[in-house]
Amino acid sequence: MLVTATTALAVAFAATACGSPQETATGGGDGAAPVRVGLVYSQSGALASYGKQYIEGFRAGLSYATNGTNKIGERTVEVTEVDDAGDPAKAVSAAKDLIGKGYRILAGSTASGVALQVAPIAAQNKVLFISGPAATDGVTGVNKYTFRSGRQSYQDVMTAKSFIGDATGKKVVVFAQDSAFGKSNEAAVKAVIGAAGATVTSVLAPASATDFTPFASQLTSAGPDLLFVAWAGTSAPAMWQTLDQQGVLGSTTVVTGLDIRASWPTFGAAGSKISFLSHFFDAAADNPAAKAARATVPGGSLDLFHPDGFTAAQMVVRAAQEGGDDVDRMVTALEGWSFDGVKGRMTVRAEDHALLQPMFQARLGGAGEAIKADPQKVLTPDETAPPAVPMKG
Known part of the structure; x- marks a missing residue:
């Protein structure tokens, strides 16, 4: 997944590439071999x-x-x-x-x-x-x-881009850890949103950082149209709390990825001030x-x-x-x-x-056991489709 530590059925479909869940699966093969x-x-x-x-x-x-x-x-x-x-x-x-x-x-x-x-x-x-x-x-x-x-990652980044619409002339800042994970996110945003016309810069924090106030000051000074946060690990709650206390979350559109439900409480009070790109959540x-x-x-x-x-x-x-x-x-x-x-x-x-496939924008609301994700927008498969690549083999 782009911004977290790491990421049945339609029945039988006819050969025309469509079908309904009520059809019965049939198929060939050698007798009743499994x-x-x-x-x-x-x-x-x-x-x-x-x-x-x-x-x-x-x-x-x-x-x-x-x-x-x-x-x-x-x-x-x-x-x-x-x-x-x-x-x-x-x-x-x-x-x-x-x-x-x-x-x-x-x-x-x-x-x-x-x-x-x-x-x-x-x-x-x-x-x-x-x-x-x-x-x-x-x-x-x-x-x-x-x-x-x-x-795939491209679809994640295109969903992030949807929060600012036309990227031409926009300023985007990536806030991430100075690690392979963080740098891969930085590269993805530059490749997708930067290529669409935005100016992309980054603020990278050491993975060992525990005081996030200096980084919050840098982010505020940058004045981005979109702040893309890619963060992994146990320091996430402290990082989000600092960004919230220093006014970063209220100064611009802040986007990050929505991970599994068990991770949602880590955002704390900041959760309701963040825009989430999402692969899927229950209400989607x-x-x-x-x-x-x-x-x-x-x-x-x-x-x-x-x-x-x-x-x-x-x-x-x-x-x-x-x-x-x-x-x-x-x-x-x-x-x-x-x-x-x-x-x-x-x-x-x-x-x-x-x-x-469809992708989603979401917001978090509530707290504790009552925390929930609410859908804000469904992006069509065409809106987040990655560019076609030649088949390698």
């Missing part, structure tokens, strides 16, 4: 909470896409889950093991580093790979066998897929990465339904496919497998 799917994702490690939402979403999506049968025609969908702990080496080892056992469909990848390492393995072995919450733009167009079920959508997901996931409410798992399951069902055990046919079935997911209407762009 459709085996390997999910390699973070069950443990720093991104375990993201992985938990992903797998809950996947199970809900699989039920939805198969009308509760977990079958595609007469074939049972058998899912094998493997923990990569966010470690690319473990993920590659798991992927190779699954491929060696005959799995033709892999999904998962909670972390960007994992996705970038598993994608080449999929291409080398000609298996379908559907990356999950990993937001790196590098997954898009990496090869013909790799797809994604979540959003209330369509049939979202309602079905809520009815299935534990707790009955949706969080940031439930849609990524749900969408992955929809894509798995589509691929196996149309392609049987032929991976090249699976690829063809997904390219250009439009369907209704938890977030709304989604399209797999044929040229590079970018997943075009």
Whole structure:
């Protein structure tokens, strides 16, 4: 995800790339042999909470896409889950093991580093790979066998840009930690919003910083039209409190990313003064897929990465339904496919497998257990679509 420490179903769809949740999944294959799917994702490690939402979403999506049968025609969908702990080496080892056992469909990848390492393995072995919450733009167009079920960083930054409209002549400041994470966000804002005509500068704080008053003074003096904050770690509450106390939040439009619900209280009183770009939150959508997901996931409410798992399951069902055990046919079935997911209407762009999808603006209100996110605007898939890139392989 851009601004945090790290980031089921439409039924069977016809070959015309559309369909309804009431259709029955059907598919080819060798008799009643199961459709085996390997999910390699973070069950443990720093991104375990993201992985938990992903797998809950996947199970809900699989039920939805198969009308509760977990079958595609007469074939049972058998899912094998493997923990990569966010470690690319473990993920590659798991992927190779699954491929060696005959799995033709892999999904998962909670972390960007994992996705970038598993994608080449999929291409080398000609298996379908559907990356999950990993937001790196590098997954898009990496090869013909790799797809994604979540959003990518470009879509996050375009959502941030939507808060200032036409960027021409605008002044944008990025406030981030002086780390690889912070600098990657700085680079993304320059590449997207800077290229749209804004002047982008940055204020970088040491990752060890505990006194944020000097940085607040720099931000106030800069007088930006948009302040983009990319922050990770335990110092976030103190940072936001300082920006609020020093009047920064009231002096300009301050935008950051909305992480999982458990993180919302860290904003404290500052939360209501921040504009949030969002991949997803529970109140963002209330369509049939979202309602079905809520009815299935534990707790009955949706969080940031439930849609990524749900969408992955929809894509798995589509691929196996149309392609049987032929991976090249699976690829063809997904390219250009439009369907209704938890977030709304989604399209797999044929040229590079970018997943075009709605994105959201949000505000936080309330406090403690009563804190909630309210939708402010839905951006259409076209409004945040990344530029098409040539398929690499």
